[in-house]
Amino acid sequence: MSQALLHVRDLKVAVEEKTILDGLNLTIHPGEIHVLMGPNGAGKSTLAAAIMGDPRYTIQGGTIEFDGEDLTDKAADVRARKGIFLSFQAPQEIPGVSLESFLRTALGAVQGKQPKVMAFRRALAEKMELLNMDSAYSERYLNVGFSGGEKKKAEILQLLTLQPKLAMLDETDSGLDVDAVKTVAAGIKAYHNENNALLIITHNAKILEGLDVNYVHVLDDHHIAHTGGPELIEQITTGGFAGILEGEDDHGG
Amino acid sequence: MTTTEILNALPVTTWNHLRVNSAPKEAALPERPETGWGATNTAYELSEGVRCTALLPQECTGLESGLGEAADLSIHTGANFSRFFRAEGESSGITYLRERLDAEHPNAVTHTAIHAKSGSKSTFVQLIQSDAETAGISASLTRIAAEPGAEVTLVQLQLLNPNCKRYNAVSVKAARDAHVRIVRAELGGSVVVAGARALLDRTGGAFDLDAIYYGDGDSILDFNDVAVHTGRDTHSEMHHAGVLADRCRKTLRGTIDFRRGAAHAVGHESEDVLLFSPEVRHRAAPLILCTEENVEGQHAASAGRLDENVLYYLASRGLDPQQAKRLMVDARFAPVLDKIPDEALRDRTRETLERRLEHAQILG
Numbered sequence: 001m002s003q004a005l006l007h008v009r010d011l012k013v014a015v016e017e018k019t020i021l022d023g024l025n026l027t028i029h030p031g032e033i034h035v036l037m038g039p040n041g042a043g044k045s046t047l048a049a050a051i052m053g054d055p056r057y058t059i060q061g062g063t064i065e066f067d068g069e070d071l072t073d074k075a076a077d078v079r080a081r082k083g084i085f086l087s088f089q090a091p092q093e094i095p096g097v098s099l100e101s102f103l104r105t106a107l108g109a110v111q112g113k114q115p116k117v118m119a120f121r122r123a124l125a126e127k128m129e130l131l132n133m134d135s136a137y138s139e140r141y142l143n144v145g146f147s148g149g150e151k152k153k154a155e156i157l158q159l160l161t162l163q164p165k166l167a168m169l170d171e172t173d174s175g176l177d178v179d180a181v182k183t184v185a186a187g188i189k190a191y192h193n194e195n196n197a198l199l200i201i202t203h204n205a206k207i208l209e210g211l212d213v214n215y216v217h218v219l220d221d222h223h224i225a226h227t228g229g230p231e232l233i234e235q236i237t238t239g240g241f242a243g244i245l246e247g248e249d250d251h252g253g
Numbered sequence: 254m255t256t257t258e259i260l261n262a263l264p265v266t267t268w269n270h271l272r273v274n275s276a277p278k279e280a281a282l283p284e285r286p287e288t289g290w291g292a293t294n295t296a297y298e299l300s301e302g303v304r305c306t307a308l309l310p311q312e313c314t315g316l317e318s319g320l321g322e323a324a325d326l327s328i329h330t331g332a333n334f335s336r337f338f339r340a341e342g343e344s345s346g347i348t349y350l351r352e353r354l355d356a357e358h359p360n361a362v363t364h365t366a367i368h369a370k371s372g373s374k375s376t377f378v379q380l381i382q383s384d385a386e387t388a389g390i391s392a393s394l395t396r397i398a399a400e401p402g403a404e405v406t407l408v409q410l411q412l413l414n415p416n417c418k419r420y421n422a423v424s425v426k427a428a429r430d431a432h433v434r435i436v437r438a439e440l441g442g443s444v445v446v447a448g449a450r451a452l453l454d455r456t457g458g459a460f461d462l463d464a465i466y467y468g469d470g471d472s473i474l475d476f477n478d479v480a481v482h483t484g485r486d487t488h489s490e491m492h493h494a495g496v497l498a499d500r501c502r503k504t505l506r507g508t509i510d511f512r513r514g515a516a517h518a519v520g521h522e523s524e525d526v527l528l529f530s531p532e533v534r535h536r537a538a539p540l541i542l543c544t545e546e547n548v549e550g551q552h553a554a555s556a557g558r559l560d561e562n563v564l565y566y567l568a569s570r571g572l573d574p575q576q577a578k579r580l581m582v583d584a585r586f587a588p589v590l591d592k593i594p595d596e597a598l599r600d601r602t603r604e605t606l607e608r609r610l611e612h613a614q615i616l617g
Binding site: 052054080081 | 560561562563565566567568569570571572573574576577580581583584585586587588
């Protein structure tokens, strides 16, 4: 098997001195798609935030290794430039910065040089078409006045533009109508290839349609309590978490 | 011209200890020297549809600016440069009014009037700049009278060095369905006193003010913008955004005054300030006065340091703290800078601003 892209070892995370994750292990290789499920409040978003480097969360123990480098103490911007991406549940609104200008600035930041304007615009237009986004949105201020669905599409547009090595999608499908879920799923599919990986947090199997999921993890009691294959999605969707979690111990991915 | 101490008076006074009733004494309009203000380095370029008139148009008289009558009179009578314009027909061009303060021309006290004829469309850009050192004075009184259906845009770009003092008095009168837009960027000077006052006394008259400001060091910034609605269906939008650093002291008074007869009038005002130092003194006095029942008035304000959640979001997209800060400062100014109709001027304004932000160690 290829070298791990992400290697989380014995992770302990707290927010405002309350421990959310403890003894969590997770390994993701290039080309893999991992799905993270679990009861509300189990700490799924916390895990994604801790991997991204959200300063509100304190890493009290363990390590986060990415692409062979220990990033446990690195700031979020360093992690993003290394190739980690998080699609937020509630993306920030930034008046005064157009979507296009923001994407160009972000791409310049992760690539280390500003992209050429015309080529960037052409590529952006193609991606917006794939996501059924009106091209006028590129001139609008980032997420200002966007509907919930448009905000999520704008997150996937960022994913497609920045082409990170690891994309974490935190309930990107929540609040989307059926058509929008399909569009977002198409965007995720367009992004994924053998060199990158996905960690998808979801309660909804719809967004996973058309994706070859490798592992499904169930987060409970501060750590990954169960790991299985894609068949777990159906089991959880129909039977809930109770049967799966009974008598389980820690598993890595 | 004698020293005028009461500037930018709040239309309805409040407790003195709040220190918002008028501009501080240190910001008083200086007395004209006995030898006069001397020569000015000023110029203008007319666009099609705009011509100069020898006399102050009658329509522009009797209008009061935000600075107040005393200041208006003082600038009017002491002006060392006056120019009066009349706009007719629709013009897509720009009329430029330029002044530059330097060692030989340290003071520009200017009186400008714009009379926009019925149905006309015109754009004026006032560019106020200086050399790097001269401690000069720029005091300007600009009077705009827009006849029915006329549209006037006045863009004021002030890029003075940090030793200069700046006084910017604007008065506006919009007739039936006339629309006057002011874009104001006050980005330099140790003392900046600016006040626009619009009288909307005819049905459908509209006034927009989009203003940005920047202050650092020990500078004093004082603003007093007023929209007086007496006509039906009148509309005002006054929006301010600024960045303050060091020990800068800033006061903004924004008043929407709905008077009897202004049925269905709408007025919105807002301020969004980014503070880069705990020593900044930031005061705001938004006022909505109302003697007419059927109106809509709204004000919104936000002041503070950069939002940690926004900084994290930007970081998650690869922007380092300096890049994120720069983007957020740009975001405050962009909506107004984007309204500058001349691309070269827009770029120059951005560059000037960037240099100042770097100098104040906000960026870079």
